[in-house]
Amino acid sequence: MILTYIAIVVALFFAMNIGASGTAASMGAAYGAGAIKNKRLAMFLVSLAAFLGAVLGGGEVVKTIGSGIIPSNHFSVEVVVIILAGATLTLFLSNLLGIPLSTSEVTVGSIIGVGIAYQSLYTDKLSIIVSFWIIVPVLSFFITFTLGKLIEYAENRWNGLKGQGKWTKWLSVLLVVGGCLEAFSAGMNNVANAVGPLVGANILSEGNGLWLGALFVSLGAITLGGKVLETNGKKITRLSLLQGSTVSFTGGALVIIASLFGLPVPLTQVTTCGILGVGAAKDGFIMLQKGVIKQIIMVWIISPLASLVVSYFLINLFARPNTxxxxxxxxxxxxxxxxxxxxxxxxxxxxxxxxxxxxx
Structure with missing residues (x-):
């Protein structure tokens, strides 16, 4: 019974870090473009939208995390603690560094570590998930790059579209709505990373897991999301209001579609690649040389491997001791x-x- 409570506590702490990493990044475009200048207000809005997304549409991804990667009979309470510990440790360290990290990658990586230890993985489903980790961010980049070129042309022809004069208010509202849509998609896709293992182990029902996870994701976005919001909004590239709207609506739509099919995708990568797309359209591909971009890419590569190794190590240390x-x-x-x-x-x-x- 004590181990069950530990599993729930670790899952809720993980949910808070999900709010700080993936969810907070959703409003990065709006914050960076100046549509929302108050950081606390931005974090409150994304927390509310993520809560609604988790409760209303997070069920399909929960099923994938809980039983679509490894057989559900491997989800003992001990294994759930190990999966969540491996994922939480990796994500917590990234939040301390202020790096936007994919919660889907660290969670799936941690589950893969368990599957390798037990020599039991649904490789067909896993190959689909991993392929979409690449496809969706790349698609986000090219969509926003194309739209960014059109926006650049339109803004040069009609100065009002740059957010000047009477258009400022309406373009700002559009961008904030886009950020909320993206946060809604974060709730649909990412909350399952925390509560999916609990549901797979029958520790919580799907409904209770979604409500509890949504609550703590919202709390994490408000209390821990400041550094990631700064990274996505200000340190990659500055966006106009219309460019920021393109990033948010593109990322939100792609992640919602993936969520409807139960695919956990890297929301933060989708958002960041969208920002890079419009940035490349505006400033050229030279902006991809920035140090923060290189740092983010390195963390993306290392994070799933790190959580895989941690969970595999813990399985061999506690669940199936193997010297x-x-x-x-x-x-x-x-x-x-x-x-x-x-x-x-x-x-x-x-x-x-x-x-x-x-x-x-």
Whole structure:
């Protein structure tokens, strides 16, 4: 019974981090474009919209997370704690760094780690999910890039569309509505990442899980979402009101469609790629060289692998103790860290040699 309560507590903490990461990013375009200047108001609106999305439309993705990747009979209380711990740890660290991270990737990665440990994965369903992790963000980029070119032409011809004069109010309203739509889609798609394992293990019913998860996602968006909102809204590229609306409506529509088919997709990647699309249309592809873009891409690649390794390690440590597997994992980790550290030392010594005028 105590382990059950621990599983629920970890899931709710995870839900708060989902609100801080994926949900808060939904209003990044509106905040960056200046449609909402008050950060607290922006976070309140996304929390409300995400709550409604989770309650009204989150059921299909919950089913996928709870029984579509690995057989539901593997979802014991102990395994649920391990899945959520692996995903939560990865997401929490990314929030401390202020990096928008896909909760879908860390959750699915954590479940895959369990499936590998038990040698039981629905590979057909998993291949579809992973392929859509690539397809949907890329589609978002090209849609917003195309629309961004049209918007650039229209704004140059009609200055009012840049948010000047009487058009400012209405374009701002349009962008805020788009941000709320995107947050609604976040609720549909991402809340399942926290409560899906609980539903799969029959710890909570689907309805109770959605209501409870929605509540804590909203709480997380308000209390922890500030850094991610700043990253998506201000550090990637500045958007006009019309450009921001394009990002929000495109991302929201794509994620809602995926949610209706029960596919957990990386909302934050969809949003960020949309911002990059309009940014590339406006400033050219040179803006893709910005350091924050490289950092986000690195976290996207590492995050599912990190949560996979963590959950696989915990399964072999607690659920199915296996000394040999633990030894391999620890040895690989030590070798990787050692190699990175050694390369840093070598580069530092080379720089010191060149600076002192020595060497060949």
């Amino acid at each position: 040999y597997n633990l030894f391999i994992i620890v040895s690989t980790l030590v070798a990787t860290i050692g190699t990175i550290r050694l390369s840093q030392i070598v580069r530092k010594e080379k720089r010191a040699t060149y600076d002192e005028g020595g060497g060949i």
